Amino acid sequence: xxxxxxxxxxxxxxxxxxxxxxxxxxxxxxxxxxxxxxxxxxxxxxxxxxxxxxxxxxxxxxxxxxxxxxxxxxxxxxxxxxxxxxxxxxxxxxxxxxxxxxxxxxxxxxxxxxxxxxxxxxxxxxxxxxxxxxxxxxxxxxxxxxxxxxxxxxxxxxxxxxxxxxxxxxxxxxxxxxxxxxxxxxxxxxxxxxxxxxxxxxxxxxxxxxxxxxxxxxxxxxxxxxxxxxxxxxxxxxxxxxxxxxxxxxxxxxxxxxxxxxxxxxxxxxxxxxxxxxxxxxxxxxxxxxxxxxxxxxxxxxxxxxxxxxxxxxxxxxxxxxxxxxxxxxxxxxxxxxxxxxxxxxxxxxxxxxxxxxxxxxxxxxxxxxxxxxxxxxxxxxxxxxxxxxxxxxxxxxxxxxxxxxxx
Numbered sequence: 323x324x325x326x327x328x329x330x331x332x333x334x335x336x337x338x339x340x341x342x343x344x345x346x347x348x349x350x351x352x353x354x355x356x357x358x359x360x361x362x363x364x365x366x367x368x369x370x371x372x373x374x375x376x377x378x379x380x381x382x383x384x385x386x387x388x389x390x391x392x393x394x395x396x397x398x399x400x401x402x403x404x405x406x407x408x409x410x411x412x413x414x415x416x417x418x419x420x421x422x423x424x425x426x427x428x429x430x431x432x433x434x435x436x437x438x439x440x441x442x443x444x445x446x447x448x449x450x451x452x453x454x455x456x457x458x459x460x461x462x463x464x465x466x467x468x469x470x471x472x473x474x475x476x477x478x479x480x481x482x483x484x485x486x487x488x489x490x491x492x493x494x495x496x497x498x499x500x501x502x503x504x505x506x507x508x509x510x511x512x513x514x515x516x517x518x519x520x521x522x523x524x525x526x527x528x529x530x531x532x533x534x535x536x537x538x539x540x541x542x543x544x545x546x547x548x549x550x551x552x553x554x555x556x557x558x559x560x561x562x563x564x565x566x567x568x569x570x571x572x573x574x575x576x577x578x579x580x581x582x583x584x585x586x587x588x589x590x591x592x593x594x595x596x597x598x599x600x601x602x603x604x605x606x607x608x609x610x611x612x613x614x615x616x617x618x619x620x621x622x623x624x625x626x627x628x629x630x631x632x633x634x635x636x637x638x639x640x641x642x643x644x645x646x647x648x649x650x651x652x653x654x655x656x657x658x659x660x661x662x663x664x665x666x667x668x669x670x671x672x673x674x675x676x677x678x679x680x681x682x683x684x685x686x687x688x689x690x691x692x693x694x695x696x697x698x699x700x701x702x703x704x705x706x707x708x709x710x711x712x713x714x715x716x717x718x719x720x721x722x723x724x725x726x727x728x729x730x
Contacts, residue, residue: 346370355436355458357388358443361408362452364389376460378429397425397433407440412451414442423461434462487584488562491569494541494577496520496534505583508553508560529553540566540579550590551583560587618649624656625726627719631664639675646679650686657726658683661719663694673708680713689714693722 349356349370357369366388374381377391384391393401407420414420420440428434436458443455482489482502489502501516509516509524516523521530529552540547546567553560562583569580619627626649630642650658660679665672680690691714695703703710716722 355456355460357456358453359389359456360453361412362446366392367453376426376428376434395426397427400424408454411440411442411454414451416442418442434460435465437461487582489580489582491578491580492520492537493575496537499575499578500580508555525553536564536566537579540568541577544568550586553583560585561590562586618645620649620653620655621723622727624654625659625723626650626653626655626657627659627661627723629661629664629719633666639671642675643679643682647682647686650683650688656688657691657729658688659691659693659719659722659726661694661722662692662699663696663719665694665699668699668702670706670708673703673706676713677709680710691716691722691725693717693719 346368349368350372352370353372355370355373355376357373358367359365360367366384369381369384369388371381374384377384377395379391396404403422404424407422410420411418418441422438422440424436424438426434426436438456438458440454440456442451443453444451446452482500485502485504487502488505488508489500490498490505491500492498497518497520498516501514503513506513506516511524521533524530525533533551536547536549536551546565548563548565551562551564553562563586564581564583566579566581569578570576617629619629621627626646628642628646628649646658646660649655658679660676662668662676676692680692683690692710693716695715695717714722714725716725
């Protein structure tokens with residue numbers, strides 16, 4: 323065997339140092355925490371820069387008090403777990419990985435969470451594990467996101483269980499992705515049994531078809547849609563105000579839509595009652611107005627007076643005739659006095675109305691006395707050549723009343 327030449331030891335040392343430096347640079351370039359722990363001597367035999375940054379220590383400090391520095395930062399409740407993992411590693415085979423999670427205190431005092439992996443790195447002469455290789459990843463933000471997600475899911479589940487409105491979401495095929503307990507109770511479904519099913523499984527075909535058509539319209543237009551939907555119910559059909567809208571986002575299937583429905587059955591019933599009351603009020607007001615514009619006054623047994631004022635149209639003329647005829651019949655009147663002192667003008671329709679009144683009243687066995695004819699109106703009646711036969715005329719209402727009382 324040929325002996326190495328002079329200087330070989332120096333070259334070998336330089337090569338080892340270069341190799342060690344390269345390995346250290348590789349460790350330092352890794353984003354996660356990496357270190358090797360001597361379980362017998364309880365010291366760090368190797369570590370990367372990420373561990374030093376996490377602990378706020380220099381490399382020299384880690385070399386001197388690495389395990390002590392690590393233990394000081396780990397949550398006291400998790401130290402016992404680390405000891406248990408160490409015992410497991412002593413009996414682990416090469417390649418076995420022990421995983422866990424621990425809490426640690428950051429440089430600023432905040433609590434951090436790390437996902438840790440450990441495996442045997444070297445063994446002693448007796449074959450027992452001597453050094454272990456540790457890798458740790460900061461999962462603090464990930465756990466916070468998971469907690470927020472779990473909190474949101476729990477809040478949504480509670481909201482769906484207790485909301486007094488109907489909440490639901492469907493995919494493109496109309497399959498339920500989310501259902502509130504209130505909707506399950508409406509259709510008589512067990513908790514969670516509507517998920518994965520469609521409206522056809524719970525509603526009559528014609529009702530399910532209406533819901534499906536609206537869902538498709540929402541998907542096609544990509545905008546919210548409002549409607550009033552009938553919903554079958556054991557206690558009678560209910561009416562719901564519904565707004566449906568498209569939903570999208572990470573993890574949500576394409577074409578998904580959601581809806582919120584509020585029971586407005588009582589509101590609709592109240593509206594119908596208000597409308598009925600309003601119609602009754604309008605009828606009563608119209609009756610009152612008719613009485614005001616066509617007043618009929620019984621002044622003595624068998625004698626009625628109807629004072630007229632203002633202008634006339636065909637509708638009012640018809641009401642006058644109707645009111646007077648009903649009054650004559652109801653009061654068994656023999657004489658009806660029509661006073662036109664307050665009438666602004668008399669044209670052909672008004673004059674013809676007066677003649678029709680006289681003839682109609684005559685058919686009931688009574689006679690009409692026309693009072694309050696002003697000179698201008700008398701001239702108009704003459705110019706219009708209106709036949710007033712059958713009408714008794716008096717200049718004033720007083721004269722008409724005197725005539726009626728005398729006739730009676």
